[in-house]
Amino acid sequence: MSEAGADDDRKKHRVHFDRHTPEYRDQFEEITHDLHAKCPIAWTDTHGGHWVASGNREVFELARAAEFLSNDHDVKGERRGYKGITIPSPPRSREQQGGFLEMDPPGQRHYRQALNPYLSPAAVARWIPFVDEVVRACLDEKIEEGRIDFVDDLANVVPAVLTLAMLGIPLKDWTVYNEPAHASVYTPPHSPDMARVLELSRNMGRSLYRSLLEIREHPRPGLVDALVHAEIHGRRPSDEELVGVLALLVGGGFDTTTALTAHALEWLSQHPGERDRLSRERDTLLDSATEEFLRFFTPAPGDGRTISADCEIAGQRFEEGERLWLSWAMANRDPAVFPDPDRVHLDRKGNRHSSFGLGIHRCIGSNVARTVFKRMVTAVLDRIPDYRCDPDGTVHYETIGVIQGMRHLPAAFTPGRRLGPSLDETLETLQKACDEQRLAEPVTTRPGRAKTER
Amino acid sequence: MKVRVDPERCQGHTLCAMIAPKAFQLDDIDGHSSAVGEEVPADQEEQVREAAHSCPERAIQLF
Numbered sequence: 001m002s003e004a005g006a007d008d009d010r011k012k013h014r015v016h017f018d019r020h021t022p023e024y025r026d027q028f029e030e031i032t033h034d035l036h037a038k039c040p041i042a043w044t045d046t047h048g049g050h051w052v053a054s055g056n057r058e059v060f061e062l063a064r065a066a067e068f069l070s071n072d073h074d075v076k077g078e079r080r081g082y083k084g085i086t087i088p089s090p091p092r093s094r095e096q097q098g099g100f101l102e103m104d105p106p107g108q109r110h111y112r113q114a115l116n117p118y119l120s121p122a123a124v125a126r127w128i129p130f131v132d133e134v135v136r137a138c139l140d141e142k143i144e145e146g147r148i149d150f151v152d153d154l155a156n157v158v159p160a161v162l163t164l165a166m167l168g169i170p171l172k173d174w175t176v177y178n179e180p181a182h183a184s185v186y187t188p189p190h191s192p193d194m195a196r197v198l199e200l201s202r203n204m205g206r207s208l209y210r211s212l213l214e215i216r217e218h219p220r221p222g223l224v225d226a227l228v229h230a231e232i233h234g235r236r237p238s239d240e241e242l243v244g245v246l247a248l249l250v251g252g253g254f255d256t257t258t259a260l261t262a263h264a265l266e267w268l269s270q271h272p273g274e275r276d277r278l279s280r281e282r283d284t285l286l287d288s289a290t291e292e293f294l295r296f297f298t299p300a301p302g303d304g305r306t307i308s309a310d311c312e313i314a315g316q317r318f319e320e321g322e323r324l325w326l327s328w329a330m331a332n333r334d335p336a337v338f339p340d341p342d343r344v345h346l347d348r349k350g351n352r353h354s355s356f357g358l359g360i361h362r363c364i365g366s367n368v369a370r371t372v373f374k375r376m377v378t379a380v381l382d383r384i385p386d387y388r389c390d391p392d393g394t395v396h397y398e399t400i401g402v403i404q405g406m407r408h409l410p411a412a413f414t415p416g417r418r419l420g421p422s423l424d425e426t427l428e429t430l431q432k433a434c435d436e437q438r439l440a441e442p443v444t445t446r447p448g449r450a451k452t453e454r
Numbered sequence: 455m456k457v458r459v460d461p462e463r464c465q466g467h468t469l470c471a472m473i474a475p476k477a478f479q480l481d482d483i484d485g486h487s488s489a490v491g492e493e494v495p496a497d498q499e500e501q502v503r504e505a506a507h508s509c510p511e512r513a514i515q516l517f
Contacts, residue, residue, distance in 0.1 A: 064510065064512065112466075116465070116483075117483050117484050119485075120480070120481070120482065120483065120485030121485055122485070123482075350504075358510060359510050362467050362510045366468075442483075443483055447482070
């Protein structure tokens with residue numbers, strides 16, 4: 001067979017797949033099941049041509065084949081010119097390595113080892129009293145009014161404040177990071193607002209860089225401090241590389257948990273019987289419900305990879321240099337693994353979803369995400385149990401190519417009474433707790449829980 | 455059936471302890487896993503097999 005013929009044979013399952021269109025969001029279930037039935041690994045010519053893996057088994061096998069896949073984003077053209085995890089890659093002028101998510105081992109592994117003592121289950125559990133205070137203050141701000149926007153007033157705030165606290169960055173700066181962290185994800189590339197969003201993102205990058213310099217000069221505990229002292233490949237990485245890592249931690253810590261929480265709260269409003277059941281049976285149901293919301297809504301719907309050597313995986317032959325999209329979202333709807341995949345079952349058993357990714361790059365913040373999500377949802381169930389979301393005011397992201405998120409989720413409820421001081425005051429108090437108790441130390445140094453005044 | 459977690463490979467993803475909580479314990483410091491005991495009780499074999507299958511680092515050895 002000629003070379004072109006062989007290529008046609010390898011790529012015999014061709015589809016038109018473009019996850020960046022609103023149609024992909026609107027017809028997600030039809031497209032997903034069509035791919036599952038016909039070609040769980042398919043070739044598409046969109047965005048420069050790439051493979052799309054949608055079947056659960058296929059995604060699982062591919063994601064764990066670390067010896068044949070690369071996450072490398074070779075921005076300076078020093079290695080093989082690979083384009084990292086974004087498909088399509090951003091314009092040359094805006095290319096930046098996305099931290100260790102766009103690195104291969106061993107460097108990627110060195111970073112994870114440096115950060116794990118801040119993010120392990122035991123390390124994250126120490127923050128629960130802190131998280132509860134932020135949640136309390138967010139709900140207090142709105143509880144007397146009987147109206148809240150779950151995105152703007154709760155799910156944007158708590159993950160942002162906690163992420164900054166863990167980094168060792170002043171809590172009050174959360175507003176500097178909040179808009180760019182979300183808007184850079186939901187603003188379509190051709191939007192007239194893009195120039196402003198890019199400027200906000202640059203401002204965020206400068207702010208992260210200043211934190212890096214400041215903490216190097218005047219050490220204070222947190223993830224930034226861990227990065228300042230990290231040895232990667234036996235040396236201290238460049239500031240540019242570290243800012244990329246910080247941007248990854250902000251991106252991973254902010255928008256994803258917001259997206260999960262908003263979707264879960266919207267679903268619970270649409271299913272009040274299930275909401276009451278979750279509240280009543282939370283001791284046994286909250287863990288499985290959390291995993292089910294993760295599976296069903298898959299906030300981060302997938303990752304790109306580059307094939308790093310010719311190989312055959314899950315019955316498909318790949319060639320070095322080809323691009324591949326691993327769809328966590330579609331793998332999560334595979335009927336071969338998840339019975340009744342398009343329905344939420346709060347008590348689903350054996351829920352091996354791929355929402356934190358699979359393989360060596362699996363989300364390093366999964367313990368943080370789960371904890372923050374659970375504290376927010378249970379506080380809502382306790383304090384405003386009869387909330388009703390307003391579909392007319394709800395704004396979903398127009399596309400789900402990068403994050404399946406929400407911009408607004410307004411809701412009304414029976415007003416209640418405040419329990420404590422305002423958000424601003426609370427953040428000041430919590431900042432003091434961070435500084436005095438050195439809350440952001442790794443669990444090796446500070447094993448005990450955060451103490452909050454209230 | 456016996457089980458061992460390779461400490462060099464484990465990166466603290468914690469999936470094994472979620473799937474087979476009686477068979478694996480997590481280190482407080484970095485979330486790294488180790489087997490509670492090398493010998494797997496018969497009623498945990500299935501869970502332990504699934505944990506080994508799910509490990510992102512392929513760090514769990516059954517023998």
